[in-house]
Structures are given as C-alpha cells and as structure tokens.
Amino acid sequence: MRKLLVLAAAVVCLMMGSSYVHAQDAGIAGKWHFVLATPGGDREVDADFTVDNDGNVTGKWGPADVAGTYKEGKLALKFPFTSDEVGTTADMSIDGKVDDGGALGGDWAFSEYNGTFQAKRPTAAAPAAGAEAPAAAPAEAPAAPPATESKPQ
Numbered sequence: 355m356r357k358l359l360v361l362a363a364a365v366v367c368l369m370m371g372s373s374y375v376h377a378q379d380a381g382i383a384g385k386w387h388f389v390l391a392t393p394g395g396d397r398e399v400d401a402d403f404t405v406d407n408d409g410n411v412t413g414k415w416g417p418a419d420v421a422g423t424y425k426e427g428k429l430a431l432k433f434p435f436t437s438d439e440v441g442t443t444a445d446m447s448i449d450g451k452v453d454d455g456g457a458l459g460g461d462w463a464f465s466e467y468n469g470t471f472q473a474k475r476p477t478a479a480a481p482a483a484g485a486e487a488p489a490a491a492p493a494e495a496p497a498a499p500p501a502t503e504s505k506p507q
Contacts, residue, residue: 388473
C-alpha cells in the first residue's frame with residue numbers, strides 16, 4: 355500500500371510539473387508594449403498575443419495580424435506589416451527572449467531596416483477597493499505656436 359501511495363504522489367508531482375511548463379510557455383500571452391530602437395528614434399507599438407499548447411503565437415501587432423512561435427522562452431515572429439511611415443509592406447521579424455524580470459528583448463527586422471527592441475507588459479493602475487474608476491483623461495491640448503511666429507501689433 356505504501357508503494358502505491360508513493361507512486362501516486364510521484365504521478366501527481368509529474369502532472370503538476372507538466373502544467374507548470376505549459377503555463378510558462380503561455381508566459382508571452384497577453385498585452386505587451388514594444389519600444390523599437392531605430393536610427394530615426396524609438397518607435398512604439400502595442401501588441402497582444404495568444405499562444406496555443408504547441409507554442410504557436412497569434413494575435414495583433416498594432417493593426418497587423420501576428421504569426422510565429424514561442425518555445426523554451428524564445429519568441430520568433432514573422433508576419434506581413436505595412437508601414438505608413440515608409441510606405442512599404444514587408445515581413446516584420448521579431449526574435450526575442452523573456453528575461454528573468456519578465457521583460458522581453460531582442461532584435462527586429464523590417465524591409466532593409468533592423469534594430470533591437472525592449473517590451474514590457476503595460477501597467478494599469480487598479481482603482482482602490484470601493485473607489486470609482488477615474489474619468490477618461492481630457493484630450494491633449496494643441497501644441498503652442500512656434501517661437502518664431504510674430505504677433506500682430
């Protein structure tokens with residue numbers, strides 16, 4: 355009887371370990387805020403990923419549909435993307451890895467452009483218990499006129 359209990363406990367531990375590994379693979383699932391380093395300055399984009407049990411990634415990169423994989427902590431995406439800024443449609447490639455702090459970093463490539471990126475999960479401040487959600491922020495005020503503009507006299 356004792357051997358049977360030890361065997362049952364071992365099976366339970368193995369099953370729990372398997373669930374933990376699958377939960378880690380889904381660690382890329384959800385919303386991310388990417389900052390791509392480019393020669394023209396940082397470019398920011400929000401992404402939202404889902405991961406199936408086989409490590410296939412789908413979701414959104416801005417308005418574009420994402421395709422790729424996430425296995426053993428490594429993200430590999432390649433999907434068609436249209437850049438209005440450059441007026442080009444080409445494959446966007448994202449290759450990265452989740453670090454110990456839960457951030458994602460790596461390399462990106464699009465058309466003849468490439469660089470590095472950092473991504474983190476967006477933070478949303480939760481309202482205190484019993485508090486109402488804050489009202490939407492007002493629209494940003496228009497920029498002040500340039501300093502070189504002269505005023506009529």
